[in-house]
Amino acid sequence: MGKRTLGVALLTTAMLTVAGCGGGGSPNADETAAAPVNPDGVSGDITVLTNRTDLIQDGTMKKYAAEFNKTYPEVKVKFEGLTDYEGEVKIRMNTEDYGDVLLIPSVIAKGDYPKFFAPLGDTSTMKSTYRFTDKTDVDGKTYGIATFGTANGFIYNKAVWEKAGITEWPTTTQQFMDDLKSVQEKTGATPYYTNFKDGWPLSSPWTNSVGSIGCDTRASDKLASMDKPWEKGTELNVLDTLLHDIVHEKLSEKDPATTNWESSKTQLAKGEVGSMMLGSWAINQMRDAAEKAGQNPDDIGFMPVPAQTEGTFCATLVSDYQQAVNIHSDHKSAARAWIDWFTEESGYSAKEGAVSALKAEAMPATLKGFIDNDVKLVERSEAKTAEVNAIDNASEIGLAKPDYRQKLIDIARGAVDGSLDGYFDELNKRWSEARQMAGS
Numbered sequence: 457m458g459k460r461t462l463g464v465a466l467l468t469t470a471m472l473t474v475a476g477c478g479g480g481g482s483p484n485a486d487e488t489a490a491a492p493v494n495p496d497g498v499s500g501d502i503t504v505l506t507n508r509t510d511l512i513q514d515g516t517m518k519k520y521a522a523e524f525n526k527t528y529p530e531v532k533v534k535f536e537g538l539t540d541y542e543g544e545v546k547i548r549m550n551t552e553d554y555g556d557v558l559l560i561p562s563v564i565a566k567g568d569y570p571k572f573f574a575p576l577g578d579t580s581t582m583k584s585t586y587r588f589t590d591k592t593d594v595d596g597k598t599y600g601i602a603t604f605g606t607a608n609g610f611i612y613n614k615a616v617w618e619k620a621g622i623t624e625w626p627t628t629t630q631q632f633m634d635d636l637k638s639v640q641e642k643t644g645a646t647p648y649y650t651n652f653k654d655g656w657p658l659s660s661p662w663t664n665s666v667g668s669i670g671c672d673t674r675a676s677d678k679l680a681s682m683d684k685p686w687e688k689g690t691e692l693n694v695l696d697t698l699l700h701d702i703v704h705e706k707l708s709e710k711d712p713a714t715t716n717w718e719s720s721k722t723q724l725a726k727g728e729v730g731s732m733m734l735g736s737w738a739i740n741q742m743r744d745a746a747e748k749a750g751q752n753p754d755d756i757g758f759m760p761v762p763a764q765t766e767g768t769f770c771a772t773l774v775s776d777y778q779q780a781v782n783i784h785s786d787h788k789s790a791a792r793a794w795i796d797w798f799t800e801e802s803g804y805s806a807k808e809g810a811v812s813a814l815k816a817e818a819m820p821a822t823l824k825g826f827i828d829n830d831v832k833l834v835e836r837s838e839a840k841t842a843e844v845n846a847i848d849n850a851s852e853i854g855l856a857k858p859d860y861r862q863k864l865i866d867i868a869r870g871a872v873d874g875s876l877d878g879y880f881d882e883l884n885k886r887w888s889e890a891r892q893m894a895g896s
Contacts (some may be wrong), residue, residue, distance in 0.1 A: 488597075489574040489788040491796050497531035500787030502556035502794060505545060509537035509779070517790040520804070525798050531790040545818030552784040557793040558674040559777035560592065560600050562660075562856040565849060566842035568600040571803065573780040574788055574793075577602065580623045586813050588775035590811055591838040599779025601799055602702075605811035606821055607736030607758075607771045607833055608665045612741055614757040616727045617666045625769070625829075629698045632762035639730040647704050647730040648721050652865055655858030661733045662699065663855045666691045667836045672769035676813040677809075677840035680847065683888040686880040696864060701875050703868035720823050721745035725756065729781070731809045737776060740809035758822070760831050769831040773811060775838075843894070851890035853883060 492498045511517045512535050521533040538544045545561050549572060564572065575597040576582065582598045583589040585656040589608065592600035597616040617623075617635070620642040636647035651657035667675035669691045679685050685692045702708055708728075709715060723729040725746035732738075736758060743753035779798070781791040796803060805812040809822035819827060826833070832860040848855050860883070867874040 461756055474812060487574055487783075487788065489576055489785075491577070492789050492816040493868065494672075495528050495793070497530075498528055498789050498793050500532065500790040501532045502785070502787050502790050503534045503536055503793060505536050505541075505555035505558040506669075507541035507559060508540055512537040520798065520802050521532065523802065526796060527570050527801075528790070528793050531787075531793060533794060552782075554782055556782055556785040556787055557794055558780055558782060559603070560780050565845045566592070566594060566838075568845070569594050569714065569780075570597075570783075572783055573599045574783045574785070575599055576781065576792065585815060586812070587815055587835065588778075588813060588838070591775045591841065592778050592780070593838075597816075600780040601795055602775040602813040603777050603779055603799075603810075604609070604805035604808060604813060605738065605835075606737045606775055607773050607811065607823040607826060608661060608668060609733075609758050609760045609771050609826075610731045611724065611734045611738055612731040613645070613727050613729070613755055614755050615752070615755040616643050616645050616730050617757075619729075622654040627764050627769075627846060629694060629701075629762050632698070633701060633705065633707070636702065637705070640707060643727070643730070645728055646709050646723075646731045647707040649715065649723065649729045649732050650699075650703065650708050650712055650865060651715050651717055651720055651732065652709075652757050652862060654717040655862065657717070657734065657774055657863070658858040658861040659700075659854075659856055662695055662861060663736055664735065664836075665695055665733070665761050665772055667772040667834050668770050669694050669763045671765035671768065671832060671834055673834050674837050674839075676844065677837050678842075680840040680843035680891075683891060684884040685887055686883045695761075696861070696875065696880075698762075700864055700868045701862065703865050704876075712869070722749050725749045726750045727751075727755070735774075735776070735810075736820075736822050737808050737810045739771055760826065769826075770831070771826060771831050771833050773833045773835045778808065822845045846894045847887065850888040850893045851876055853886055853890075 477719060479573065480795040517535045525531060542561050542563060545554055545558060546563055569592060577598055578766055579589050579593040580597055587602055587605055588602045589598050592598055597766060616639060620638040621636050622638060623887060626635050639645055640649040675691050688783045720729060721742055722745050724732060724742055727750055739756060739758055742756045748802055761772045779795045781788055785791050799813055806820060807821050853860050865870065866872040867876065
């Protein structure tokens with residue numbers, strides 16, 4: 457117990473000070489988890505860590521493993537589903553025991569990837585096959601392959617919005633606010649659902665939308681050279697102001713502390729909730745919830761962030777979790793075989809209605825509405841992610857964590873003292889000071 461407690465303290469200190477954690481030893485950082493040329497001779501027992509506990513419980517992952525074994529019969533795959541994936545894996549990564557294949561936790565600074573993960577190959581070679589390789593590129597090597605990509609926008613119940621008299625996507629944040637008010641007045645539905653309690657819907661979906669306002673592929677990279685990312689007109693200012701105003705105008709659920717992600721899917725499917733900011737990966741989950749609730753799955757729609765550039769909607773296209781090989785794994789070839797098969801053969805991304813990591817694959821049917829309406833998909837650069845992570849960690853703001861937006865919501869609903877402008881000033885000050893500390 458003492459060692460585990462110490463591990464948590466050490467890892468937390470490392471994250472906050474942007475110093476790398478050492479993992480559990482000094483493995484050979486040059487040992488590449490190369491793609492097997494053929495299945496012959498690939499063997500070993502591997503453990504795959506996943507956040508998809510639902511797919512373990514319903515037997516889906518077991519079916520994937522059975523299909524995988526038709527090609528790789530000498531590899532035994534064991535799954536570990538973790539409900540608090542980020543929290544649990546973060547602790548385990550201070551030892552060598554964090555599976556053979558895992559999803560790279562968002563709290564691990566990009567510059568630290570070589571300490572924890574085996575390189576999968578040279579980025580110059582892999583980028584022709586895979587999307588999002590710059591997400592895990594460190595010094596010319598790729599350390600993760602995306603499970604899939606996701607476009608960002610608002611999941612909404614089309615029947616509810618039509619009942620409110622809204623038939624076209626809003627083109628500005630003010631128009632979006634007006635539409636939410638119409639939903640509230642004419643349908644009685646909760647116009648927007650924050651998923652405050654679960655937390656993660658306040659982090660990745662909103663932060664991943666940086667770039668959609670100005671249709672800017674380098675919007676996230678530019679944070680590394682900005683002293684005031686929340687000053688008026690910036691992407692973070694526009695997005696966070698929208699979230700604040702939704703809550704401030706009482707257009708979200710009455711008690712954010714009681715939200716529940718799983719039940720929110722049913723609420724949106726039944727028309728009790730009008731909209732949520734999420735990635736396109738959630739569309740099929742919402743449609744499944746509609747079918748289970750006896751509702752029309754076609755009522756589940758997806759709209760871009762309410763902003764246009766030269767008359768065009770833009771949606772960021774970003775990587776979801778990246779699959780990596782534990783640098784301490786004794787079966788790197790088998791682990792890589794699983795990643796390649798899962799990416800290329802399993803059909804997982806198509807089943808999830810997500811964008812495949814394979815560039816050769818077409819866009820999924822879930823994004824038909826975007827394609828038909830000429831929404832520009834902006835594949836966001838991750839070239840400066842290491843620098844942005846360093847500043848973010850030093851500032852202790854947490855762009856990939858829910859805390860700062862939970863405080864934003866608490867300010868908006870009057871649960872804590874403060875104002876939007878005052879909070880933005882505080883965030884800008886912390887960011888600026890952190891940039892100086894990080895030497896950016």
